[in-house]
Amino acid sequence: MIIQKISFRDQVKDLLIQEIIDGNILTGQKLSLVELSKKMGVSVTPVREALTQLQESGIITYKLNQGFYIKKINPTEAKDIYEVISYLEGLAIKQSVFTTQIITDLKELQKDLQRTMTPLERQKIDYKFHNTLIQGYSNENIKSVLENLKATVYIIELEYMKTDYVNISNTTHLNIIKLIENKKANEACKELQEHWKLSYDFLKKCEL
Structure with a gap:
């Protein structure tokens, strides 16, 4: 290193x-x-x-x-963080340029995610998926903020990847890709917000 x-x-x-x-x-x-x-x-x-x-x-x-x-975050802090991630990533989707290559990459990453067996590997691919989702967004400052926020909830996301919530997450990923492909950015943003809500719902249920 x-x-x-x-x-x-x-x-x-x-x-x-x-x-x-x-x-x-x-x-x-x-x-x-x-x-x-x-x-x-x-x-x-x-x-x-x-x-x-x-x-x-x-x-x-x-x-x-x-x-x-x-730092170990508490549920209240996590809720606030997930709300900000959801808002900023949704904003990025609305203002992104989605090339054919980006959409292809999203589909391939989602296939990899569905084939992957270990939670840590799933988490890494999921992280790449969300980075690719905002690849066509030009505001590097917001991208940096998102990176920091996601690092604070990494342990929650890792535990999430060990559960059946992953199956629901896969479905929302596919829905997001389809909406983006059909140039329905606003609807994709709403689907994304529901996607991030899954993580917080998981946290409340498990009391991590």
């Missing part, structure tokens, strides 16, 4: 987010500045700066005299 020595803080932040999404860093886990700096081949300073940024984004929490930890 050695990084290029360019924009240290931003590279460290991006790598940490990816580690969370990949399931390599778990909720409640303490993050060692020294270990991370050695692993990434940089000094402690950019690691601390990156962790501070992630703390401001709500992904990491800092405990006095203890250090940085991956």
Whole structure:
């Protein structure tokens, strides 16, 4: 995981987010500045700066005299996060340009998702699906916000991928693709909102 020595803080932040999404860093886990700096081949300073940024984004929490930890969110926080994700991703769909290639990629990812067996693999493909869904959206700032928000609920999504909720999720994915293909962006947005509501309904049911 050695990084290029360019924009240290931003590279460290991006790598940490990816580690969370990949399931390599778990909720409640303490993050060692020294270990991370050695692993990434940089000094402690950019690691601390990156962790501070992630703390401001709500992904990491800092405990006095203890250090940085991956934050565990409560149901109320999760509800707020899912509402924002749903709204921003819906906005992105409405304003995206969907090329034939993007639609083809969405279909292929959905096929992969239905063939995939392990929860972690499902989560990774689902993440790619949603990124592809907003690939034709030009607002990079909102894309960055979405990435941070999704990282905060990754553990919920991973548990979600272990359940039969996945079958309902697959159906909504297919509906979204069909609506986009038929140039019905507003209806696709509504379907997407119902899709994200599934995650929160799952959280309430399981009390993660």
